[in-house]
Amino acid sequence: MIHLLDSTLENVELGFDEDQSQIQRKFNNINQTMEESFEKSYKPGQSFADDSYSNFLDKDDDSSNDHRADARKSLKDPEEQKKLRSMKCWPATLFFTTYQWRDLKRRKCHFSLAFCSVFFIVVSTLVVTTVIDKGPYIFLELAQDSFGEIDAIITPGVSESKQSFLSYTAVENRIKDLPEMQYRVSPRKVLQAVSAYGNNTNQESGLTSQLKVDGLTLYLIDTLKERSIELGKNYDYQPLQQGECIIHQNLATNFLGGIGIEQKITLQVDIQNLYNALIDFFNVPRTAKQQLKKPTLYTQTNLTCIIKNLSSASHGKFEEETSLRSVIMEISPFNSLLSSNLPKEIMTQKDGAEFAHFLAGTQSYDFSDQLVMTMPEPRITVYEQASYDDIQKSVLTQVNNFIDDFGFHAVTALTPVLGEMQKYNLAILFFNLIFRIVIMIFIVISVMLIYSLLMIGIETKTMETGIMRMVGVSKRGLVQMIFVQSFMFVVPALIFGVALSFPALALCFIFVFTEKLEGAFAPIPSTYSIILAVSVGLLIPLFSSILPVIKVLGQNLNDAINYQRSRVKSTYVEILKANQVNIVPYLIFGCIATLYGFGVYYLLPLALLSFNLGLILQVFFFILLGYLFGLILFAINAQRMVENMLLFLTLFWEAPAMKALINNNLKSHTQKNKLTSTVFSMALGFLIFLMVQYRLLRQQNSVQRIDRYGSYPYIITPSPMYNLDYMKIEQALRANNDSIESHTWMAFEAARQPINPVDRVNLLDVSQVQDHVMRLYAIQPNAFEVLSKELQVVSYQASGLGYGESLYSARGSQSIILGTYFKALLDTDPSEGALDYFKLKLLRTKQSLLYRVRPTVLFDQVSVFKMGSKEPGSTTSSQYHVLSSLPIMAKYLSVRSVKDLAMERVILKMKDTATLDQSEKVVRDILAALPSDTTENLKVKKDKAQLFASVDRTISLLFTVLIMITMFLCFFQLSTSMSANLYEQTKEIGVLLSLGFTRMRIVMLYSYESFILVMASSMLGVLVGTIAAFTMVLQFTQFNDMPTNFYFPWQQLIGIFVASIVCALLSTIGPTRSIVKHKIASILRM
Incomplete structure (x- = not known):
């Protein structure tokens, strides 16, 4: 048969x-x-x-x-x-x-186009989906920059617990009994307040001097164990032997006179608790008279070590700030090293030598200060989850299981990386939201492209199909034929696409994420991406075949085998019978709309009431899809209008006959071009939307940091106990005048001042009925010149002086600065000539003072200080601030001088030409000028521009890849559509040639058509993306109550337009020339 x-x-x-x-x-x-x-x-x-x-x-x-x-x-x-x-x-x-x-x-060309389209879709789906799954890794890098790669730190419990150390030996034995839990921990001892002495030789005089630096941290680690649990992936140093150490390059260069490798330093450590625990163990079998006495409280131990390496970074093992003043030694030989360097107070005792021998035989692991923990391998999979809630659940579950299994009752578990990731909670959610839209774009474009290929394949073989129907092929046979046609190019494309995805992923991981191809970054597609790619490669061709099958089955046999008439139809007549109307599409649309409305109406209030941010964003995602769907429908219906406008504006030099031909072609190809214009509009609209969204997230993160800190570097002390020494810091700042533009000081609030503090500060109206608790701070005149002016929004200003300077004028001695919110709340508006003063009440146990003050500046918004036009929160940290000058605060607190006020923070503003190294040097000089007990407690916030620039580079590369992939898909769609249009109009082309049209004019005719089509679609796509992005900007502004500037990606847009024009020409010139190169008679018979 x-x-x-x-x-x-x-x-x-x-x-x-x-x-x-x-x-x-x-x-x-x-x-x-x-x-x-x-x-x-x-x-x-x-x-x-x-x-x-x-x-x-x-x-x-x-x-x-x-x-x-x-x-x-x-x-x-x-x-x-x-x-x-x-x-x-x-x-x-x-x-x-x-x-x-x-x-x-x-028809090798048609097969090649179909094969390349599906192949590219499969590769893109596998690569993009797998790379997107690694997206939260970007925010993990930001978190690890501050706290290293330590997922959890287990330390001994609270102060009432008698447990001072943790026994890693017992933990290790227990881990062997629980292999299925995959616990990954390593022991550490952390000794703070360590002093280091180094000998420095003057090269000119040859004299040796001893240098000392205080406030160091000594880390005792197990290099091999930490390497096995993937803690410090870039830490390549070999395990240290007894008496060897590694110090930071900054420490060696700036504090120890440039000391180098293989030179010795002496560390002075205070390990009173360790001595007490060891002596208790030593005294267990002894009588009261034979027991070894414990050393006094301030006994110091001197340890000499040889520097084996100079570290230049934290390598993910420690906090970035503490790594600058860190010394690293191996934990396993530490007790042996300690036994040969015991203080005289122990060695001079009768049993001192015996204790030294006992100490040399003990395991340092049994006296660990902390256990550092990482998540099960591969660790990054925990942080790849779509929301912070899921990440938090995974990390805390693993930590709690560890504590339960090991029977620790009096321990404290810290999760520093998780805490830092919480700051990026919203960014992670929006990142996943954005790239879920990316995946949806690929799926929709894939459906349209494959559908277009199948439909064009059917339409170009109508005569052959008609002959097959004449000779007896049934409808079922035709359906079977179309499915076979689909799988002829789908199956090879799927196989080759999966094979190519491995090297493509390797390139992405190396150049985008700059990671080694191992562990979680092994170039293997994720399970979800494989399922999605197989669905796109196999199921979508099946579903895309439905409409071509319907068209084949509904085709008139006479029209199918009529080879004398052109297949192009610019006029359609559709006859509808009332009793044969197909209501199924209407029912499906009604069901979808009903479910959509129910989901929004029910789930949105549920998410708001339960404070479920993830569910809120899910609802917003579907609302956004509906919004974008409406915009795309608008773009599709406006396509012809924009094409006519472009035809009139861009081809004004062409003859009217040529423009008439182009217009007629556009009309007759409307149905086929509708898919192409939809793909272009959707792809470009979504690309513009995504790029604006990312810039918006980046801008919001930057604005939030500026709102919190004002400027960088930013140094703050947590308590007046660690007062910032004004004179020493000013001396360090004067030494760096070439890189510092300005700086300002800010005193502790009045309730936390060490001298004559107040119990509370209240702001009252004139009648003293309204009473609001405030936090009174004192600032310098230049405070608002140092802080970012981007967030300074003023609703009222009493004078033309600067905001801070106005507090130091004659009027300012009776004035304060506060937020606009209290203007209406206290029933006064200075700008309208109403009562222009409030009352400030300073409450103390013995005596309370009441002052009448006037507002000199009312802020709608300002960084660092909590001032604004909206109601503050109910917590203490949310109480609004009120500002005065330093002399006025000294007067309020009855202190003799401004110098008696404790300074809480100093904020610096670097020059625009200052480099990151100069900023780091300023911070180092400030810390070096302060005593060690102060520097240990300071919080230093630096500008993370370099780190965010790395993130920008990664995201920009991702968007570049997305733009290239999208333009390739659009090119395939355009090539398919234009080829079909040309082969349908071969008879018209033959007639035009016979009438005198040159071959070049025929090529120009169809190139113009392709150009107009692509430009109109691109313009509408840009319009769709811009409207959607601007709406999202407005939403962000409402959410965060911060100014948000609209960013438009001009550079990417120009590149997209140029690529679109190139695609339009390439998709038309080749097929047109392949037709017009034949003789006129042959063209008419095509």
């Missing part, structure tokens, strides 16, 4: 070089050819690929009928009928496969 149909179709196969008489002769001889073929190939009992042929065979001679009757008698048995039906499927499938394979060899 396969041979029969194959030979028949070979006989009726049409070629471009055949004339009309040959074609007509083939049609006249079809019946005769079929009868002869059946008589030669038919045998009794033979099964056929399609039931339609049995009707055809009923017209044969009587002998054939007898044979068929004999054959059918045996099919009355249901088993035989079932067997026959199963036999029909395979020959038909083999026939259609052979037919499509021959068609593939004839």
Whole structure:
């Protein structure tokens, strides 16, 4: 049967070089050819690929009928009928496969385009989805920059607990009993307030001097164990031997006179608690008279070590700030080193030598100060989850399970990285929201592209399909043929796409994330991406075949085999019968709209009431999709109007006849071009939207940091106990005048001053009915010149002086600065001539003072200080601030001088030309000028511009990859559409050539059409993306109550427009030239 149909179709196969008489002769001889073929190939009992042929065979001679009757008698048995039906499927499938394979060899260009399209879609889906899954890693890098790669720190419990150390030996034995839990911990000892002495030789004089630095931190680590748990992935140093150490390059250069490798330093450590625990163990078998006495409270131990390496970074093992003043030693030989360097207070005792021997035999692991913990391998998978809540649940579950399994009752678990990740909670959610839209774009574009390929493949073979229907191929056979056609290019593309995704992922991980190809960054597609790619590669072609199948089945046979008329139709007439209206689409749309409305109406209040930020963003995501869907519908309906406008504006030099031809082409190709314009509008609109969204997130993060700190560097002390020494810091700042533009001081609030503090500060109205608790701070005149002016929004100003300077004028001695919120609350408006003063009440236990003050500046918004136009929160940290000058605060507190006020923070503003190294040097000089007990407690906030620049680079590369992928997909869609348009109009092209049109003018005609189509779609896409992005900017401004500037990606947009024009020309010039190079007669017969 396969041979029969194959030979028949070979006989009726049409070629471009055949004339009309040959074609007509083939049609006249079809019946005769079929009868002869059946008589030669038919045998009794033979099964056929399609039931339609049995009707055809009923017209044969009587002998054939007898044979068929004999054959059918045996099919009355249901088993035989079932067997026959199963036999029909395979020959038909083999026939259609052979037919499509021959068609593939004839139409290599169409197959190549389809193969490349699906191949590119599969590769893009695998790569983009897998890379997006690693997106939260960007925020993990930001968190790890401050706290290292330590997921949890287990320390001994609170002060009432008698437990001072943790035994890692017991932990290690227990871990062996619980291999399924994958606990990864390592012991550490952390000794603070360490002093270091180094000998420095003057190269000119040759004299040796001793240098000392205080406030260091000594870390005792197990290098191999921490490497096995992936703590400090860039820490490449080998394990240290007894008496060896590693110090930071900053410490060696700036504090120890440039001391180098293989030189010795002496560390002075205070390990009173360790001595007490060791002596308690030593004294257990001894009587009271034989017990070793514990050393006094301030006994110091001197340890000499040789510097083996100079570290230049924290390598993810420590906090970035503490690593600058850190010394690293190995924990395992520490007790042995300690036994040979015991203080005289112990060694001079009778049993001192015996204790030293006992100490050398103990395990340092049994006296660990903390256990550092990382998540199970691969660690990054914990932080790849879509929301902070999921990340928090995974980390805390692992930590709590560890504590439960090991029976720790009096321990404290710290999760520094998790705490830092919480700051990026909103950013993580929006990042996942944005790139979920990216994946949806790929799916939609994939459906449209594959649908377009199948539809064009069907429309360009209408005559062949009509002939197949004439010779008896049933509807089921046609459906089977279309599915076979789909899988002919889908299956190879899927296989090659999966194979290429491995090296593509390797390149992305190396150049985008700059990571080694191991662990979580092994170049293997994620499970979700594989499922999605297989769905895109296999299921989407099946679903995309539905409409082409419907079109084939509904095609008129006469129109299908009519080769004399052009297939281009610019006018359509549709007749609708009331009793045959298909209501299924309306029902489906109604159900979708109902579910959508119910989801928004029910889930949005639920999310708001439960404070579920993840659910809120999910609802916003679907609202956003509906919004974008409406904008895209607007773009589709406005396409023709924009095309007419561009035709008039951009081709003004062309002859009216040429413009008329272009306009007619655009009209006649409206249906086919609708898919192309939709793909371009959707792709470009989403790209603009995503780029603006990312810039918006980046800007919001920067604004939030500026709102919190005002400027960088920013140094704050937590308590007046660690007062910032004004004179010493000013001396360090004067030494760096070349890089500092300005700086300002801010005193502790009045309730926390060490001298004569107040209990509370209240702000009252004139009648003293309204009473509000405030926090009174004192500032310098230049405070608001140092702070970022981007967030300074003023609603009222009493004088033309600077905001801070106005407090130091004659009027300012009676004035304060506060937020606009209290203007209406206290029923006064200085700008309208109303009562322009308040009352400030300073409450103390013995005596309370009441002052009448006037507002000199009212802020709607300002950084650092809590002042604004909205109501503050209910917590103490949310209480609004009120500002005065330093002399006025000294007066309020009854202190003798401004110098007696304790300074809480100093804020610096670096020059625009200052480098990151100069900023780091200023911070180092300030810390070096202060005593060690102060520097240990200071909080230093630095500008993370360099780190965020790295994040920007990563995200920009991701967007560059997305733009390239999207433009490739758009190019395939445009090439498919324009090729179909050209081959449908071959007769019109032949007529134009016969009328005198040159071949170049034909190429220009279709190039103009492609250009107008692409430019109109691109403009509407940009409009859709801009409107959606601007709406999101407004939403962000309402959420954060901070100014948000609208960013438009001009550079990327210009690149996209240039790429679109190139795609338009490439997709048209080649196919047009391949047609016009033939003779006119051959073109008319195409």
